[in-house]
Amino acid sequence: MKKINVLIIVLVSVAATVSGQTEAITANQAAKGTALQLHFEAGEAHNHPSFAVWVEDLQGNFKQTLFVTKSVGTGIYPYKPAGDLKWEKGPGRAHRPAALPYWFHKRDEEKLQDANIPDPDNPVPDAYTGATPKQNFNLAVRTDEPLQGKVRVLLEVNQPWDVNEFWTNAKHPENTQYLTSCQPAVIYAVTIDLDKPMDMYYLNPIGHSHPYGADGKLYTNLTTLTTALDIFTKIKLKIE
Template identity: 45%
Template sequence: MNPTRNILLLLVAFFAITLSSCVSVKKEPGQVQEFTYGKRNGGSLITLKFEKGKEHNHPLFAIWLADSEGNFLQTLYVSESIGTGVFKHVSREAGRWMAGEIQRPAALPYWAYQRNIRNEAGTLLPTPQQPVPDAYTGATPSSSFVFYLNTDKPLNGVYTLFLELNQSWDWNEHWTNNKFPGDNEYKTSSQPALVYVTKLDTNSREEMELKPVGHSHYSGKDGKLYDNLNTLSTALKIANKITAVVKP
C-alpha cells in the first residue's frame, strides 16, 4: 500500500476521533440566573439561592422579610404578574392565562395577607393603579437562580425570611380539579401555595436553608398558615433547595 496514502488515512482517523471526542465532552452553558432587587440605599444584602426541583414549571414567588417574631417588615421580591396585577400570557377557560388585568387571590395569599395593603377595590392584591414598586418585581426565573435582595434599611440582629411559591394547575390525588367545583380561584391554583421560612442573623455568615412549614388557603380566602403538608406532593418538588445569607 502507498505509504503516503497510509499517512493520509491515519490523519483522517486522528481528526475524526479528535472531533468526536470534542463533541462528547462539550459542556452545557450554566443554568443559574442572577438578579438584583431592591433599592441600593445603604440597606443590607440578602443573597438567596434557589435550586429548582424536578417539578419546577414557572411557579410564582413572593419573598419577604419579617422580624424575629414573624411580623412583616417589607417585600423583597414578588413575581411581576402578581406585583403589577397584569398577566402577560394566558384564559381560564382554555387552561391558560389570558393577557390583561387579573386578580389571583389563590396565587400567593399568605404574602398578601402579611403585607396587608388594601387596593382601590378593598382587596389585598396589587393592581395596575397600586402596584408593588418596580424595584421589587421581576419576571419569574425559568431555572435555578440567585437573588441579591437589598433591604430598605440596615439590618441588625435576628430576622425571619419567608418565601411563598405557587404553581398553577398542579393537581394531585388529593387536590383534584373537581374538589371544589364552584371555586374558580381554586381551579387555577390546585395544590395550594407553599410557604418556606428560615431565621437570618446578621452576626452569622452561615447560609441558612429555607424549609417548608405549611401552605396557604387553597383559594386565598384567608391569611392562615396551614401546617399540614401531607396532602402535598409535586408542590414539594418545585424547589430542590433554597438557602439564604445576610450581609449587614
C-alpha cells in the same frame, strides 16, 4: 395592631442574565440596607411558578417585600380567562387571591377587602419585582433599611393548575380561584441573626396557604402536597 404606611422612593435596576445553568437576578440594589444573597435550585416540578420573598420580625409582623414575580406584583398575567374554565394566552388583568395568599395578607395588616392584592392600578414598585426565572437562579437583594438582631426571611411559592390525587379539579368545583392553583402555595422560612450571622442559612417549608385565598392563615399539614414541594429542591441564603 396599628398599621403604619411608609412611602419609599428608590432608584432600582432589576436585571436577569444567564450564566451557565444559573440565572442572576438583582433587585433594590440602590437601597442602603442589608445585602442578602439567595440561591434557588429548581426541582423537577419547576414550571414558571409565582413567588414572593419578604422579611418579618419574630412576632410575625411584616417588615418589607424583598422580591415578587412580575405577574403577581402587577396583577397582569400571561394567561387570561377564555370562558368555561378555559384559558388563553394574554396578557390579561387578573384578580387571583389564590396565587400567594399568605404574602397578600401579610403585607396588609388590616386585611381590607382586596386591598392586599396588587393590581395594575396599585402594583408593587418595580424595585421589588422581576420575571420568573426559568431555571436555577441567584437573587441578590437589599433591604430598604439595615436589619438588626433576629428576623425571619420567608418565601411563598405557587404553581398554577398544579393538581395531584388529593388536590384535584373536582375538590372545589364551584370556586374558580381554586382551579387556578389546586395544590396551595407553600411557605418556606428561616430565622437569621444579624448579630451572630452564620455562613449559610437554608429555608425550609413550614406550611401552606389557603387553597383559594380565603384567608391569610398558615396551614402546617404538608402531607397532601407532592409536586408543590418539588418546585424548589433547595433554597440557600447568605448575608453579604
